[in-house]
Amino acid sequence: MLNYLIILVAISAASLLLYPKVANNLLWRAAITPLASIIGSGFLVLGPILVASFGQYAALIMILLCTVAYLFGAAIRFNIVRLASLSGVRTVLEDKLETVASWALAFAYIISVAYYLNLLGSFAVSMTSVNDAFHGQLVTTAVFAIILLVGWTRGFHALERMEQITVGVKLSIIAGLLFGLGWFFIDKAIASELVRGSATVTGWQAVVLAAGLLVTVQGFETSRYIGDEYLPLTRVRSMQFAQWISTAIYMVYIVFLSYLFIPENLPISETAIIELMAVVAPILPVLLIVAAISAQFSAAVADTGGSGGLITELTKGRISPRAGYALLVAIGLILTWAMSIFEIISYASRAFAFYYGLQAFIAAKGRYSESGLSLKGVGFTCLGFLGLAITIFGASVE
Numbered sequence: 548m549l550n551y552l553i554i555l556v557a558i559s560a561a562s563l564l565l566y567p568k569v570a571n572n573l574l575w576r577a578a579i580t581p582l583a584s585i586i587g588s589g590f591l592v593l594g595p596i597l598v599a600s601f602g603q604y605a606a607l608i609m610i611l612l613c614t615v616a617y618l619f620g621a622a623i624r625f626n627i628v629r630l631a632s633l634s635g636v637r638t639v640l641e642d643k644l645e646t647v648a649s650w651a652l653a654f655a656y657i658i659s660v661a662y663y664l665n666l667l668g669s670f671a672v673s674m675t676s677v678n679d680a681f682h683g684q685l686v687t688t689a690v691f692a693i694i695l696l697v698g699w700t701r702g703f704h705a706l707e708r709m710e711q712i713t714v715g716v717k718l719s720i721i722a723g724l725l726f727g728l729g730w731f732f733i734d735k736a737i738a739s740e741l742v743r744g745s746a747t748v749t750g751w752q753a754v755v756l757a758a759g760l761l762v763t764v765q766g767f768e769t770s771r772y773i774g775d776e777y778l779p780l781t782r783v784r785s786m787q788f789a790q791w792i793s794t795a796i797y798m799v800y801i802v803f804l805s806y807l808f809i810p811e812n813l814p815i816s817e818t819a820i821i822e823l824m825a826v827v828a829p830i831l832p833v834l835l836i837v838a839a840i841s842a843q844f845s846a847a848v849a850d851t852g853g854s855g856g857l858i859t860e861l862t863k864g865r866i867s868p869r870a871g872y873a874l875l876v877a878i879g880l881i882l883t884w885a886m887s888i889f890e891i892i893s894y895a896s897r898a899f900a901f902y903y904g905l906q907a908f909i910a911a912k913g914r915y916s917e918s919g920l921s922l923k924g925v926g927f928t929c930l931g932f933l934g935l936a937i938t939i940f941g942a943s944v945e
Contacts, residue, residue, distance in 0.1 A: 549730055550830040557723030557834065564715040577770070577777045577785035578792075580852070583714045583845040584659075584766025585793040590721060591666065591820055591839055592892070593763040593797070594804045599813035600756060602744030605805040606798065608757050613794040616764040619903040619934070620790055622910040622927050623768055624783045629913045631779040638916065641909050648905035649861050652768065655898035656854040657875050659762060660847045661882040662891040664690050666817055667843035669888065670836055673818045687883050690844065691876045694851055698872040713845035720838035721796060724824070724831060728803040731827045735807060744810040759941035762896040764793065766846065768903075769853045772860070817888045851875060897941045904934020 569575060597605040630637065637645075668687035672678050735741050748756055770786035777785065808823060824831035854875050855868030866874075882891060911927035918924075 549828045553723040553727045553828055553830055556726040557719045560722035561719035574784055577781050578788045579714050580769045580849050581767045581786055581789035583849040584769050585789055590800055595813050595819040598804050598808055599810045599815050600748040601746045602810045603805055604746055606802050609797055609801040612764050617790050618930055620767045620786055622907040622930055623771055625910045627771055627779050627783055641912055644905055644909045648902050651902040653857050655902055656850045657878045658891055658895040658898055660850050661879040662895050663843040663847040665883055665888050667840055669817045670839035673821055684883055691880055695872055695876045698851055699869045713841045716841040717838050720834045725799055727828045727831055732803045741806045742809050747810050755940045758937040759893045759896050761900055762892055765899045769849055772853045772856045897938045900934045900937035904931045907931035907934055
Protein backbone atom coordinates (compact mmCIF):
# COMPACT_ATOMS: atom_id res chain seq x y z
CA MET A 548 0.00 0.00 0.00
CA LEU A 549 2.77 2.43 0.88
CA ASN A 550 4.29 2.01 -2.58
CA TYR A 551 1.04 3.12 -4.21
CA LEU A 552 0.66 6.07 -1.86
CA ILE A 553 4.22 7.24 -2.59
CA ILE A 554 3.54 7.09 -6.33
CA LEU A 555 0.24 8.96 -5.83
CA VAL A 556 1.96 11.73 -3.88
CA ALA A 557 4.70 12.03 -6.53
CA ILE A 558 2.14 12.25 -9.36
CA SER A 559 0.10 14.83 -7.44
CA ALA A 560 3.20 16.96 -6.87
CA ALA A 561 4.12 16.70 -10.55
CA SER A 562 0.61 17.76 -11.56
CA LEU A 563 0.85 20.82 -9.34
CA LEU A 564 4.21 21.82 -10.79
CA LEU A 565 2.88 21.39 -14.33
CA TYR A 566 -0.19 23.53 -13.60
CA PRO A 567 0.11 26.52 -16.00
CA LYS A 568 -0.22 29.19 -13.30
CA VAL A 569 2.69 27.59 -11.45
CA ALA A 570 4.85 26.61 -14.44
CA ASN A 571 4.53 30.05 -16.05
CA ASN A 572 4.97 32.09 -12.88
CA LEU A 573 7.86 34.53 -13.33
CA LEU A 574 9.29 34.03 -9.84
CA TRP A 575 9.10 30.24 -10.13
CA ARG A 576 10.86 30.28 -13.50
CA ALA A 577 13.60 32.49 -12.08
CA ALA A 578 13.95 30.25 -9.01
CA ILE A 579 14.37 27.10 -11.09
CA THR A 580 18.05 27.78 -11.84
CA PRO A 581 19.25 28.25 -8.22
CA LEU A 582 16.87 25.57 -6.93
CA ALA A 583 18.15 23.03 -9.46
CA SER A 584 21.67 23.64 -8.25
CA ILE A 585 20.96 23.76 -4.49
CA ILE A 586 19.18 20.44 -4.28
CA GLY A 587 21.16 18.75 -6.99
CA SER A 588 22.85 16.34 -4.64
CA GLY A 589 22.08 17.17 -1.02
CA PHE A 590 19.17 14.79 -0.56
CA LEU A 591 21.21 11.99 -2.15
CA VAL A 592 24.65 12.26 -0.55
CA LEU A 593 24.26 14.56 2.43
CA GLY A 594 21.74 12.50 4.41
CA PRO A 595 23.81 9.33 4.94
CA ILE A 596 26.99 11.36 5.54
CA LEU A 597 25.42 13.58 8.21
CA VAL A 598 23.61 10.78 10.01
CA ALA A 599 26.64 8.46 9.95
CA SER A 600 28.85 11.26 11.28
CA PHE A 601 26.58 13.16 13.68
CA GLY A 602 23.74 10.80 14.61
CA GLN A 603 20.84 12.53 16.36
CA TYR A 604 22.67 15.86 16.00
CA ALA A 605 22.61 15.69 12.19
CA ALA A 606 19.69 18.14 12.01
CA LEU A 607 21.70 20.73 13.95
CA ILE A 608 24.54 20.48 11.42
CA MET A 609 21.99 20.73 8.60
CA ILE A 610 20.43 23.92 9.94
CA LEU A 611 23.92 25.32 10.48
CA LEU A 612 24.85 24.63 6.86
CA CYS A 613 21.60 26.16 5.59
CA THR A 614 21.99 29.21 7.84
CA VAL A 615 25.57 29.83 6.70
CA ALA A 616 24.45 29.44 3.08
CA TYR A 617 21.56 31.90 3.61
CA LEU A 618 23.92 34.46 5.15
CA PHE A 619 26.33 34.15 2.24
CA GLY A 620 23.28 34.54 0.01
CA ALA A 621 22.41 37.76 1.83
CA ALA A 622 25.83 39.18 0.91
CA ILE A 623 25.33 38.26 -2.74
CA ARG A 624 21.80 39.71 -2.72
CA PHE A 625 23.18 42.96 -1.29
CA ASN A 626 25.72 43.05 -4.12
CA ILE A 627 23.05 42.42 -6.78
CA VAL A 628 20.94 45.35 -5.58
CA ARG A 629 23.88 47.69 -5.08
CA LEU A 630 25.40 46.91 -8.46
CA ALA A 631 22.06 47.63 -10.14
CA SER A 632 21.61 50.89 -8.22
CA LEU A 633 25.08 52.07 -9.33
CA SER A 634 24.44 51.00 -12.93
CA GLY A 635 27.39 48.62 -12.70
CA VAL A 636 29.91 51.27 -11.63
CA ARG A 637 31.73 50.52 -8.35
CA THR A 638 35.05 51.37 -6.74
CA VAL A 639 38.30 50.00 -8.19
CA LEU A 640 38.80 47.75 -5.16
CA GLU A 641 35.31 46.28 -5.47
CA ASP A 642 35.81 45.64 -9.17
CA LYS A 643 39.13 43.87 -8.56
CA LEU A 644 37.60 41.72 -5.82
CA GLU A 645 34.68 40.92 -8.13
CA THR A 646 37.03 39.81 -10.88
CA VAL A 647 38.95 37.49 -8.55
CA ALA A 648 35.68 36.16 -7.08
CA SER A 649 34.23 35.50 -10.51
CA TRP A 650 37.27 33.53 -11.64
CA ALA A 651 37.04 31.56 -8.39
CA LEU A 652 33.40 30.83 -9.16
CA ALA A 653 34.23 29.75 -12.69
CA PHE A 654 36.70 27.25 -11.24
CA ALA A 655 34.10 26.13 -8.67
CA TYR A 656 31.51 25.56 -11.41
CA ILE A 657 33.91 23.32 -13.28
CA ILE A 658 34.42 21.17 -10.19
CA SER A 659 30.75 21.11 -9.22
CA VAL A 660 29.55 20.00 -12.65
CA ALA A 661 32.04 17.13 -12.51
CA TYR A 662 30.69 16.30 -9.06
CA TYR A 663 27.05 16.31 -10.17
CA LEU A 664 27.64 14.21 -13.25
CA ASN A 665 29.84 11.70 -11.44
CA LEU A 666 26.97 11.18 -9.01
CA LEU A 667 24.63 10.77 -11.95
CA GLY A 668 26.91 8.10 -13.39
CA SER A 669 27.15 6.25 -10.08
CA PHE A 670 23.38 6.15 -9.62
CA ALA A 671 22.75 5.25 -13.25
CA VAL A 672 24.73 2.00 -12.92
CA SER A 673 23.93 1.30 -9.25
CA MET A 674 21.25 -1.33 -9.89
CA THR A 675 22.79 -2.89 -12.98
CA SER A 676 25.24 -5.73 -13.59
CA VAL A 677 27.97 -3.17 -14.40
CA ASN A 678 27.87 -1.36 -11.07
CA ASP A 679 31.45 -0.15 -10.85
CA ALA A 680 33.43 3.09 -11.07
CA PHE A 681 34.56 2.56 -14.66
CA HIS A 682 31.07 2.20 -16.12
CA GLY A 683 29.82 5.08 -13.97
CA GLN A 684 32.56 7.25 -15.46
CA LEU A 685 31.54 6.17 -18.96
CA VAL A 686 27.97 7.34 -18.27
CA THR A 687 29.32 10.61 -16.87
CA THR A 688 31.38 11.14 -20.02
CA ALA A 689 28.34 10.56 -22.23
CA VAL A 690 26.22 13.06 -20.29
CA PHE A 691 28.99 15.66 -20.49
CA ALA A 692 28.80 15.23 -24.27
CA ILE A 693 25.01 15.69 -24.27
CA ILE A 694 25.16 18.88 -22.21
CA LEU A 695 27.91 20.27 -24.43
CA LEU A 696 25.88 19.49 -27.55
CA VAL A 697 22.74 21.19 -26.23
CA GLY A 698 24.60 24.20 -24.88
CA TRP A 699 26.63 24.57 -28.07
CA THR A 700 23.68 24.34 -30.46
CA ARG A 701 20.81 25.89 -28.49
CA GLY A 702 22.31 28.00 -25.68
CA PHE A 703 20.95 28.97 -22.26
CA HIS A 704 17.29 29.10 -23.27
CA ALA A 705 17.36 25.43 -24.24
CA LEU A 706 19.17 24.57 -21.02
CA GLU A 707 16.57 26.42 -18.94
CA ARG A 708 13.71 24.52 -20.59
CA MET A 709 15.50 21.24 -19.83
CA GLU A 710 15.85 22.41 -16.22
CA GLN A 711 12.11 23.03 -15.88
CA ILE A 712 11.40 19.41 -16.76
CA THR A 713 14.12 17.85 -14.62
CA VAL A 714 13.44 20.05 -11.58
CA GLY A 715 9.75 19.13 -11.77
CA VAL A 716 10.56 15.42 -11.88
CA LYS A 717 13.05 15.77 -9.04
CA LEU A 718 10.72 17.73 -6.73
CA SER A 719 7.80 15.37 -7.31
CA ILE A 720 9.95 12.35 -6.44
CA ILE A 721 11.30 14.16 -3.38
CA ALA A 722 7.70 14.72 -2.29
CA GLY A 723 7.05 10.98 -2.58
CA LEU A 724 10.30 10.21 -0.76
CA LEU A 725 9.46 12.52 2.15
CA PHE A 726 5.97 11.06 2.36
CA GLY A 727 7.38 7.53 2.51
CA LEU A 728 9.95 8.53 5.12
CA GLY A 729 7.27 10.29 7.15
CA TRP A 730 5.05 7.21 7.07
CA PHE A 731 7.97 5.00 8.13
CA PHE A 732 8.92 7.50 10.85
CA ILE A 733 5.40 7.49 12.33
CA ASP A 734 5.30 3.69 12.30
CA LYS A 735 8.60 3.55 14.18
CA ALA A 736 7.47 6.25 16.62
CA ILE A 737 4.25 4.38 17.43
CA ALA A 738 6.27 1.21 18.01
CA SER A 739 8.78 3.18 20.14
CA GLU A 740 11.56 2.11 17.76
CA LEU A 741 13.09 5.49 16.91
CA VAL A 742 16.85 5.62 17.50
CA ARG A 743 19.03 8.28 19.08
CA GLY A 744 22.47 7.61 17.64
CA SER A 745 25.60 9.24 19.00
CA ALA A 746 27.97 11.28 16.87
CA THR A 747 30.88 9.28 15.49
CA VAL A 748 32.80 12.43 14.52
CA THR A 749 33.55 15.11 17.12
CA GLY A 750 35.80 18.07 17.85
CA TRP A 751 37.89 19.67 15.14
CA GLN A 752 37.26 16.76 12.77
CA ALA A 753 33.52 17.48 12.95
CA VAL A 754 34.10 21.16 12.19
CA VAL A 755 36.25 20.59 9.10
CA LEU A 756 33.91 17.84 7.87
CA ALA A 757 30.91 20.17 8.07
CA ALA A 758 32.94 22.85 6.28
CA GLY A 759 33.73 20.39 3.51
CA LEU A 760 30.02 19.82 2.90
CA LEU A 761 29.13 23.43 2.04
CA VAL A 762 28.79 22.54 -1.64
CA THR A 763 25.73 20.40 -0.88
CA VAL A 764 23.71 23.55 -0.05
CA GLN A 765 25.40 25.70 -2.70
CA GLY A 766 23.80 26.94 -5.89
CA PHE A 767 21.92 30.08 -4.85
CA GLU A 768 24.62 32.27 -6.43
CA THR A 769 23.37 31.32 -9.90
CA SER A 770 20.68 34.00 -9.44
CA ARG A 771 23.53 36.51 -9.73
CA TYR A 772 24.22 35.44 -13.32
CA ILE A 773 20.78 35.46 -14.95
CA GLY A 774 20.70 39.26 -15.27
CA ASP A 775 19.86 39.18 -18.97
CA GLU A 776 16.74 37.17 -18.19
CA TYR A 777 15.34 38.79 -15.03
CA LEU A 778 15.35 42.13 -13.20
CA PRO A 779 17.47 42.55 -10.01
CA LEU A 780 14.54 42.34 -7.60
CA THR A 781 13.30 39.15 -9.27
CA ARG A 782 16.78 37.63 -8.98
CA VAL A 783 16.97 38.53 -5.29
CA ARG A 784 13.54 37.04 -4.59
CA SER A 785 14.32 33.95 -6.67
CA MET A 786 17.41 33.28 -4.56
CA GLN A 787 15.50 33.67 -1.29
CA PHE A 788 12.66 31.48 -2.56
CA ALA A 789 15.06 28.74 -3.69
CA GLN A 790 16.90 28.78 -0.36
CA TRP A 791 13.66 28.62 1.66
CA ILE A 792 12.35 25.65 -0.34
CA SER A 793 15.65 23.76 -0.21
CA THR A 794 16.07 24.39 3.53
CA ALA A 795 12.58 23.02 4.24
CA ILE A 796 13.30 19.91 2.15
CA TYR A 797 16.68 19.31 3.78
CA MET A 798 15.44 19.76 7.34
CA VAL A 799 12.47 17.40 7.03
CA TYR A 800 14.63 14.84 5.28
CA ILE A 801 17.48 14.93 7.80
CA VAL A 802 15.19 14.90 10.84
CA PHE A 803 13.51 11.73 9.57
CA LEU A 804 16.79 10.01 8.72
CA SER A 805 18.58 10.91 11.95
CA TYR A 806 16.02 9.09 14.12
CA LEU A 807 15.48 6.10 11.84
CA PHE A 808 18.99 4.75 11.29
CA ILE A 809 21.89 3.92 13.62
CA PRO A 810 25.05 5.83 12.57
CA GLU A 811 27.40 2.88 13.04
CA ASN A 812 25.34 0.78 10.61
CA LEU A 813 25.29 3.32 7.80
CA PRO A 814 27.52 2.81 4.75
CA ILE A 815 29.25 5.94 3.45
CA SER A 816 29.21 5.89 -0.33
CA GLU A 817 27.73 8.06 -3.04
CA THR A 818 24.80 5.62 -3.48
CA ALA A 819 24.26 4.70 0.20
CA ILE A 820 20.80 6.29 0.20
CA ILE A 821 19.51 3.53 -2.10
CA GLU A 822 20.15 0.86 0.54
CA LEU A 823 18.49 2.97 3.24
CA MET A 824 15.36 3.68 1.23
CA ALA A 825 14.94 0.02 0.29
CA VAL A 826 14.17 -0.54 3.99
CA VAL A 827 11.42 2.10 3.88
CA ALA A 828 9.58 1.00 0.71
CA PRO A 829 10.58 -1.20 -2.27
CA ILE A 830 9.53 1.48 -4.78
CA LEU A 831 11.87 4.14 -3.38
CA PRO A 832 15.20 2.84 -4.78
CA VAL A 833 13.74 2.90 -8.29
CA LEU A 834 12.35 6.40 -7.82
CA LEU A 835 15.66 7.52 -6.35
CA ILE A 836 17.52 6.37 -9.44
CA VAL A 837 15.18 8.50 -11.54
CA ALA A 838 15.49 11.40 -9.09
CA ALA A 839 19.28 11.10 -8.99
CA ILE A 840 19.62 11.21 -12.76
CA SER A 841 17.14 14.11 -12.92
CA ALA A 842 18.70 16.00 -10.01
CA GLN A 843 22.31 15.72 -11.14
CA PHE A 844 21.43 16.53 -14.71
CA SER A 845 19.44 19.65 -13.79
CA ALA A 846 22.12 20.82 -11.36
CA ALA A 847 24.83 20.32 -13.97
CA VAL A 848 22.72 22.18 -16.52
CA ALA A 849 22.23 25.06 -14.08
CA ASP A 850 25.94 25.41 -13.36
CA THR A 851 26.91 24.92 -16.99
CA GLY A 852 24.53 27.69 -18.01
CA GLY A 853 25.83 29.91 -15.22
CA SER A 854 29.44 29.26 -16.16
CA GLY A 855 28.88 30.15 -19.80
CA GLY A 856 27.44 33.54 -18.89
CA LEU A 857 30.13 34.10 -16.26
CA ILE A 858 33.07 33.41 -18.57
CA THR A 859 31.55 35.68 -21.22
CA GLU A 860 31.16 38.43 -18.62
CA LEU A 861 34.73 38.04 -17.33
CA THR A 862 36.26 38.17 -20.81
CA LYS A 863 33.95 41.02 -21.92
CA GLY A 864 32.50 38.88 -24.67
CA ARG A 865 35.79 37.66 -26.11
CA ILE A 866 34.89 34.10 -25.08
CA SER A 867 31.34 33.10 -25.95
CA PRO A 868 29.11 31.05 -23.62
CA ARG A 869 29.47 28.13 -26.04
CA ALA A 870 33.26 28.21 -25.77
CA GLY A 871 32.84 28.40 -21.99
CA TYR A 872 30.73 25.23 -22.07
CA ALA A 873 33.45 23.46 -24.05
CA LEU A 874 36.17 24.50 -21.58
CA LEU A 875 34.07 23.33 -18.62
CA VAL A 876 33.40 19.96 -20.21
CA ALA A 877 37.05 19.39 -21.10
CA ILE A 878 38.30 20.06 -17.57
CA GLY A 879 35.33 18.21 -16.06
CA LEU A 880 36.26 15.08 -17.95
CA ILE A 881 39.80 15.26 -16.58
CA LEU A 882 38.43 15.49 -13.02
CA THR A 883 36.03 12.63 -13.69
CA TRP A 884 38.80 10.21 -14.54
CA ALA A 885 41.35 11.50 -12.00
CA MET A 886 39.46 11.92 -8.69
CA SER A 887 36.89 10.23 -6.44
CA ILE A 888 33.49 11.83 -5.86
CA PHE A 889 34.26 12.68 -2.23
CA GLU A 890 37.48 14.42 -3.26
CA ILE A 891 35.53 16.46 -5.80
CA ILE A 892 32.92 17.38 -3.13
CA SER A 893 35.61 18.69 -0.80
CA TYR A 894 37.41 20.71 -3.47
CA ALA A 895 34.13 22.13 -4.77
CA SER A 896 33.09 23.20 -1.27
CA ARG A 897 36.37 25.00 -0.74
CA ALA A 898 36.22 26.70 -4.13
CA PHE A 899 32.69 27.95 -3.47
CA ALA A 900 33.64 29.05 0.05
CA PHE A 901 36.44 31.17 -1.41
CA TYR A 902 33.99 32.77 -3.82
CA TYR A 903 31.43 33.40 -1.08
CA GLY A 904 34.10 34.89 1.17
CA LEU A 905 35.15 37.35 -1.52
CA GLN A 906 31.52 38.27 -2.21
CA ALA A 907 31.07 38.95 1.51
CA PHE A 908 34.14 41.24 1.50
CA ILE A 909 32.70 43.06 -1.53
CA ALA A 910 29.41 43.51 0.36
CA ALA A 911 31.30 44.79 3.43
CA LYS A 912 33.17 47.33 1.29
CA GLY A 913 29.94 48.41 -0.39
CA ARG A 914 28.14 48.79 2.92
CA TYR A 915 31.01 50.84 4.30
CA SER A 916 30.96 53.10 1.23
CA GLU A 917 27.23 53.70 1.71
CA SER A 918 26.96 54.29 5.45
CA GLY A 919 30.37 53.96 7.11
CA LEU A 920 30.95 51.48 9.91
CA SER A 921 27.76 49.50 10.60
CA LEU A 922 26.61 46.23 12.12
CA LYS A 923 25.72 44.81 8.71
CA GLY A 924 29.15 45.73 7.37
CA VAL A 925 30.85 44.01 10.29
CA GLY A 926 28.66 40.95 9.70
CA PHE A 927 29.66 40.82 6.04
CA THR A 928 33.33 41.08 7.07
CA CYS A 929 32.97 38.17 9.49
CA LEU A 930 31.33 36.13 6.72
CA GLY A 931 34.29 36.91 4.49
CA PHE A 932 36.75 35.51 7.00
CA LEU A 933 34.48 32.48 7.54
CA GLY A 934 34.60 31.78 3.81
CA LEU A 935 38.38 31.94 3.83
CA ALA A 936 38.55 29.62 6.86
CA ILE A 937 36.35 27.05 5.11
CA THR A 938 38.56 27.32 2.04
CA ILE A 939 41.63 26.49 4.09
CA PHE A 940 40.29 23.88 6.53
CA GLY A 941 37.40 22.12 4.72
CA ALA A 942 37.99 18.35 4.67
CA SER A 943 36.82 15.39 2.61
CA VAL A 944 34.58 12.65 4.01
CA GLU A 945 37.20 10.05 3.04
